[in-house]
Amino acid sequence: MTEHEAQPAAEREQARPAAGREQAQPATGREPTGPAAEREQTRDDGAQVSTGKETAGAHEAAIPELVIISGMSGAGRSTAAKCLEDLGWFVVDNLPPALIPTMVELGARSQGNVARIAVVVDVRGRRFFDNLRESLADLDARGVTRRIVFLESSDDALVRRFESVRRPHPLQGDGRIVDGIAAERELLRELRGDADLVIDTSSLNVHELRAKMDAQFAGEEEPELRATVMSFGFKYGLPVDADLVVDMRFLPNPHWVPELRPFTGLNEEVSSYVLNQPGAKEFLDRYAELLQLIAAGYRREGKRYVTVAVGCTGGKHRSVAMSEKLAARLAAEGVETVVVHRDMGRE
Numbered sequence: 267m268t269e270h271e272a273q274p275a276a277e278r279e280q281a282r283p284a285a286g287r288e289q290a291q292p293a294t295g296r297e298p299t300g301p302a303a304e305r306e307q308t309r310d311d312g313a314q315v316s317t318g319k320e321t322a323g324a325h326e327a328a329i330p331e332l333v334i335i336s337g338m339s340g341a342g343r344s345t346a347a348k349c350l351e352d353l354g355w356f357v358v359d360n361l362p363p364a365l366i367p368t369m370v371e372l373g374a375r376s377q378g379n380v381a382r383i384a385v386v387v388d389v390r391g392r393r394f395f396d397n398l399r400e401s402l403a404d405l406d407a408r409g410v411t412r413r414i415v416f417l418e419s420s421d422d423a424l425v426r427r428f429e430s431v432r433r434p435h436p437l438q439g440d441g442r443i444v445d446g447i448a449a450e451r452e453l454l455r456e457l458r459g460d461a462d463l464v465i466d467t468s469s470l471n472v473h474e475l476r477a478k479m480d481a482q483f484a485g486e487e488e489p490e491l492r493a494t495v496m497s498f499g500f501k502y503g504l505p506v507d508a509d510l511v512v513d514m515r516f517l518p519n520p521h522w523v524p525e526l527r528p529f530t531g532l533n534e535e536v537s538s539y540v541l542n543q544p545g546a547k548e549f550l551d552r553y554a555e556l557l558q559l560i561a562a563g564y565r566r567e568g569k570r571y572v573t574v575a576v577g578c579t580g581g582k583h584r585s586v587a588m589s590e591k592l593a594a595r596l597a598a599e600g601v602e603t604v605v606v607h608r609d610m611g612r613e
Contacts, residue, residue, distance in 0.1 A: 330373035332410055333384045337417030340427040342467045342475050349479040350384040352570040359386045363398035416461035420468040473567050491561050492602045494573045497589040499581030499609040508575035514584040517543045530610055531586025540587040554595040581609030
């Protein structure tokens, strides 16, 4: 006898925010009022026209904050960029400096959806460096808040890093790695002098560099951790992307209760049955405490995403009910949490 009854196709995989998180509200179709109505009116011929009443202060508030990441090849530009991306920045790699003001202008038109932009400018775009100072002057004239982060490292450290990956320096040409490093230092000398933040990564590992970036850009709050709590059935295999796996098969199976068999762990009666079994609530309390400890460690190590897989035989009853409760606990602790029921409805 199998554990599952057939479910509708729409239930085969469900992914939704944990309890307590706000959902987007649908449009009402009502006429705009207040400032929105002042900004746009409709002519008799149906065309939309601006009234010109939008204030300069509102426009300035929409201008994104900008960080320019540059520095020596091999010093950790990509790691710094990924760190800002994890902190919610919109990151553009190897953007020609002449296009930076255009990128900021596009961000300003995003109605606040792109509030912070990070641009990586490196030696691969060396022919565009002549335009960088002009672009920076343009940004200053627009009142854009911008910072330059320069990643530095010693020659010895850079040589070791290039040798370890067996790749040439972008500027070495027919010469040696040290020749390329020297050419790059000269090319970036003026930019380094203009930098607001210089980070020497000679003795830093990836986690230490991320910690320095977090200290500068994460603000007073700890870096955000995002969690996916996924229920699954062991009969269908382990989730390949799981960081942590727990097994709910130590609890009695609701499949063997005839009145509960047709339902899933989303049903209140099934959930109550699972949580009222001996050891269920104790497991939930202790594992939630353990996840708090693990989450703090993940933040210190710069890990931003974690997948917790909760399994039972078929992924229909016990794992679903426990995943819901566990996700609610994580959300209550300030962890952005999504619940996915991978195997519910597969039979």
